[in-house]
Amino acid sequence: MFWRETYIVFRRQLRLALRNPAWVIIGLVQPILYLCLFGPLLEPLASTLGAENAYTLFVPGLLVQLGLFGALFAGFGLIAEWRSGVIEAERVTPASRTALLLGRILRDVLQLFVQGVVLIGLAFLFGLTGSILGMLFGLLLTVLLGAACAAASNALALTTKSEDVMAPVINSIALPVLLLSGILLPMTIGPQWLQVVSDFMPTKYIVNAIRELFVGNVFTITTMWGVIWTVVLFAAGLYVGTRTFRKENA
């Protein structure tokens, strides 16, 4: 019953997303632009940054960026749905509240997965080499991180019910996270104080772990920390999301 309801919500969301593919296309074009326009700048720097291949350094960062940004903005669609009465109409059915949330998150997760596959595939053309299995594992971490962000974003949307409140909140979260996670350049090249600050950023560990995975280092401490943080964030995001969806007066 729960999975059927989740599937009904997911199918509806996917159908609507595919019918208006502008956002899907924008989501795909962005990483491609980074790859084409920023990747070549990194290539000559790769050795100074301690990497044999610039793209094993760069692509994991882009993956996490996709997971963070794409999913954090997922809530905006929910506000539009709330405004047109869809959320209320769904909440008056006996369907599980968790299913209403999960169906939506699955759409975001699927989109993220497709974007990730396109990104990695394209990166091979640019000269990415590394462990295929590690890359798949890295993609899995990305998808879990994205699910957490999508759940949190949906919860925020349902609480604020206003794009005007949500946009500044998300931007003020996303930008420091982006800068302090070493997404574009590894934090190790920065000064000591910046590294200390970035130590408090869970996403830094996830980026580092995916970089390790891309070169095939599965059983390392770095990877372990990344996995732990991903699981923690995933659980926290789902918890906050379902709680908000269950709350009777949301």
Next chain:
Amino acid sequence: MSVAVPSVTDTSKGDQVITARGLARTFEGRGRGKQKEEVRAVAGVDIDVAEGEIVGFLGPNGAGKTTTLRMLTTLLKPTAGSATVAGYDVATQSQQVRRSIGYVSQSGSTSPEARAGEEIMDHGMLYGISQKQAESRGRELFEQLDLDGLWERQPRAMSGGQRRRLDIAMGLVHDPTLVFLDEPTTGLDPQARANLWTHIADLRTKRGATIFLTTHYLDEADALCDRILVIDHGSIVASDTPDALKKQVAGDLVSLVVADPARAVEAAELLGRIADTEVEVGPSHDGFTGVSTRVRGAGHEVAGLIRGLDAAGIALESIEVRRPTLDDVFLDLTGRSLREDA
């Protein structure tokens, strides 16, 4: 202000499908400054609705109509009191309540970009009915609600009236016997409203459904409802049939427009002999003098009045006898006109 609330709980029609006792909801608002402010949206209402009734919930905006409706439909938890809807407790058996009721909210129920048919099918499936069943139910409802040929249409390309009918179809897809409608005709043009009224009345005559609707239109409550609950400031101030409510107002309104202002006082005196309330004299809109009062059984009394006026040689520009409206009732009950708030 204390108002006697006549209780007309008509149990002869069948079982009670809605019973609410002391149902209340307070919201925690933040006032200016730091102290928290409790806003009492609904201050403990008792509601009884029998099977097969059409009951109107009438009140100005902000009176607590939607809040009460959201509590009865399990969308909002009451802060006090209890309610049984379709035989189930709204607080502890919300799943069963949801299965038994249809709810048509004010804000719509479909995405503007979706296709109408897909929306109704998905909605039906969330109630647990199969895709095939949802489709046949949906198509049947489209036919009944004059939405033929709009199955593939996007809600954003529909007229206001069509969208409202689509919302009603969405609320009926699982065949509920109790239907809640929140301000069903707000924002519709008069023609679409009249059309929707027929469809709402059909819900009972053709499907045997019990209907609970909120409105701030008096004519709507008058046209559709067997019984009206008047709510103001979160409390029910009256509950009766439209006719009985209108009878509470002291008589019909008789308004005279006197051609010669100098004779107005004499006219007022003559009118005063049959009046049940104080006679009001004031300038009418076109420069003449208006004289008006309420008269019980004006039909009988007016003939004598006209003879008297004629004998005294007082010429009239016009005479009007108006039956009391629910607007008068509302004014009577609350001291305010419903339209001031609406």
